[in-house]
Amino acid sequence: MNNLNNEMKLEFLSKSSNEAFARITVAAFAAQLDPTIEELADIKTAVSEAVTNAIIHGYEEKKGIVKIRCQIINEELIIEISDNGQGIENIELAKQPLYTTKPNLERSGMGFTIMESFMDEIEIESIVGMGTKVTMKKTIKNNSETEDALQFATSCD
Numbered sequence: 505m506n507n508l509n510n511e512m513k514l515e516f517l518s519k520s521s522n523e524a525f526a527r528i529t530v531a532a533f534a535a536q537l538d539p540t541i542e543e544l545a546d547i548k549t550a551v552s553e554a555v556t557n558a559i560i561h562g563y564e565e566k567k568g569i570v571k572i573r574c575q576i577i578n579e580e581l582i583i584e585i586s587d588n589g590q591g592i593e594n595i596e597l598a599k600q601p602l603y604t605t606k607p608n609l610e611r612s613g614m615g616f617t618i619m620e621s622f623m624d625e626i627e628i629e630s631i632v633g634m635g636t637k638v639t640m641k642k643t644i645k646n647n648s649e650t651e652d653a654l655q656f657a658t659s660c661d
Contacts, residue, residue: 507578510536514572518563518587526555526572526585533574534581537644546622547581547642553615554585554638562589562636579643586637592630599628 512533516522527548528546535549551572566589573584592598599616616633623640630636 507511508614509576509578511573511575515569515575518559518566518568518570518589520556520559522570523552523555523559524619525561526570527552530572530574533576534644537576537579538646539644543642543644550619550622550640550642551583552586553618554583554640557638558585558587558589558636559572561592562587579645581642581644583642584637585640586635588635589634591634592628592636593632595628595630603618 510533512529514526514529516526530543530551531548534544539547555570562568562570568589571584571586573586575582595645599620616626616628619638619640621626623642625641627639628636629639
């Protein structure tokens with residue numbers, strides 16, 4: 505059985521100025537797992553990509569709500585980012601590196617690739633005309649044990 509340790513939910517208007525807010529909020533929530541600076545940077549980057557996709561591709565020129573739900577279950581951080589936008593017609597095509605539906609916006613088409621490389625697991629669910637949900641998971645090992653072992657090892661010199 506899953507051992508839910510904590511959960512948070514966040515909703516905001518699909519404005520690009522809210523992307524940094526979302527990224528920082530998720531990072532602050534994840535901090536209770538004591539991630540490394542690198543792990544925190546990975547989480548922030550993946551969240552940034554998912555939120556940007558929801559704003560740019562999900563809602564295009566319209567305004568809508570982007571929802572984030574984060575859970576901590578044992579050592580695992582689970583992040584769900586969803587929108588009620590236009591959805592993705594072909595998820596496999598959308599996941600291809602350099603594929604973009606917005607070449608005029610100078611988008612690199614690397615969003616899903618970046619999310620996959622920085623997180624342990626990513627799942628994309630989408631229904632055309634109804635929206636998209638991206639679920640990302642990352643296991644954060646307890647780094648304080650490593651630090652304790654390192655301190656112990658250096659004190660024995």
